[in-house]
Amino acid sequence: MVTKQFKGSPEDADLARADSLAREIFSDVANKWALLIIEFLGERTLRFSELRNEIEGISHKMLTQNLRMLERNGLVERRVHPTVPPRVEYTLTEPGRALRETIDGLCAWTRRYLGDIEASRLRFDA
Amino acid sequence: MVTKQFKGSPEDADLARADSLAREIFSDVANKWALLIIEFLGERTLRFSELRNEIEGISHKMLTQNLRMLERNGLVERRVHPTVPPRVEYTLTEPGRALRETIDGLCAWTRRYLGDIEASRLRFDA
DNA sequence: CGGTATCCGTGTGGATACTG
DNA sequence: CAGTATCCACACGGATACCG
Secondary structure (H helix, E strand, O other): OOOOOOOOOHHHHHHHHHHHHHHHHHHHHOEHHHHHHHHHHOOOOEEHHHHHHHOOOOOHHHHHHHHHHHHHOOOEEEEEEOOOOOEEEEEEOHHHHHHHHHHHHHHHHHHHHHHHHHHHHHHHOO | OOOOOOOOOHHHHHHHHHHHHHHHHHHHHOEHHHHHHHHHHOOOOEEHHHHHHHOOOOOHHHHHHHHHHHHHOOOEEEEEEOOOOOEEEEEEOHHHHHHHHHHHHHHHHHHHHHHHHHHHHHHHOO
């Protein structure tokens, strides 16, 4: 487990550090918008406005904010073309593409169990 | 893609419904606490208080709230033993265990790219 | 012990407006 | 077009208290 806890023993200090970092990354990545951005980018390169249009319901603010975060973590690459009007393109990096594969798994899971989940909800709500 | 958008054409109505449901499930599941609960449950059966102790930093409220949500979606099973004091145990269902496998992928990804991400952050913050 | 309800601060995210 | 800043509502989540 990434998120295992390490008690105070000195030799585990760096492991504890790695763990808290892992938690941080986990929190960054395990959020709706970040996952959707990565999923939509896929193998393509998209402009800011294209992402904005494709990801239904995302606000200007959330898009920039999450893109910045993903860039900081090295999951997307941001390329600025110095033209007027400006043109900014986003592409997944290698780590980003690797992450995308696990997200694909999540999407496949959702499709696979869609019916079961809907049924379970109806049962529960009664 | 789960989250593909369907324009108004009538024959796509049910696909659009399935898609909006998929989004909903995606939002439920793509959140820090839900993912951590599922990961910690693993193959084990745990009591409420055990989960509370193992998942560092989760509040009583968040735990119940997320467990209720996961139960509603049929991802965990809740068993109540009518004793005093009460004993409530949680176990992953089959869909829950399937989901856990994709989350394992996410954890593995985090471990794999921990160093790269840390390096990227340092570069970015300068 | 586990669950629910209430209170309440704050962080998140939308809308808007302005810059390069 | 893309990004930043400001304002502000409201939903989220923590603390606390009480019930079965």
